[in-house]
Amino acid sequence: MIVVGLAASPIASASPADDAMSQLNAIMADDAKRQASYEAGHERIRFCGYCHGEDGNSKREYIPNLAAQHPLYLFNQFEKFRDGTREDYVMSKLAKTLSLEERINIAVYYSQQTAKPRTAGNPATVEAGEKLFAVRCAGCHGGKAQGFRDMPRLAGQPAEYLGIALRRFKEMDPTKHSTPMIGVAGVLSESEIEALSGYLAGQ
Structure with missing residues (x-):
């Protein structure tokens, strides 16, 4: 399964990533190339679909959706697993088998x-989550949590997954990890994490 991070660093400058960025830009700008890539991808995602769903909407609440994520962001996550x-038991191995x-x-x-969209959280806390998102998250993930390029889409992600991800960021050692999410998540209370997760799930 691909584990979507809430905020990713820019794609690495290594040549494979540069090559991928050029190819992705060319594919997304050309209808015929995009359709051919889409069809080839559909043939290759059969294993991915067991967890993430054939349509990119995950089948389990602790696994993220991949649908509607920016292709550069998704590719970048493959590179991080490679x-x-x-690290992920399944994805770390799978990423190394793909060309x-x-x-x-x-x-x-x-x-x-x-x-x-998934089922939203408790209506009493969703409003609080919406306000919190506008202040803490919208600057990077967009006003409607749609994401862009290397910032992932959070709208519609399973609340359980979002909670797991935010708690993981809270526990990260800033001397060993560089993601800005450490600072964002580090100040969130458990009730704020639940409010944010519940709000985003229903978007």
Whole structure:
């Protein structure tokens, strides 16, 4: 499964990433290339679909949606699993078995899917979550949590997954990790994490 991080650092400057960025830009700018990449990605995501869903909407509440994420963001996560920056029992192995072309095609395929809102949290806390998001999160993830490029879409993500991710950021050692999410999540209370997660799930 791909574990979506709430905020990603810019894509690495290594040549494979530069090559991928150029290819992704060319694919997304050309209807025929995008369709061909989409179809190739669809053929390759059969294993991914067991956890993330064929349409990119996850089948389990602790697994993130991939639908409607920016293709560059999705590709960047593959690279992080490949080089060990991120670790996951399934994804760390899977990412190493995929060619550059396959990683690009899967990213394109899932980026073209429609994200479906989950069940929102407790109505009493959703309003608080909305206000908190506007102050703490919208600057990077967008006013409607749609994300862009290397900032992931949070709208419609399972509340359980979002809570797990935020708590993980709270526990990270800032001397070992550089994500800005450490500072964002570090000041959140448990009730604020629940409010944010519940609000975003229903978007």
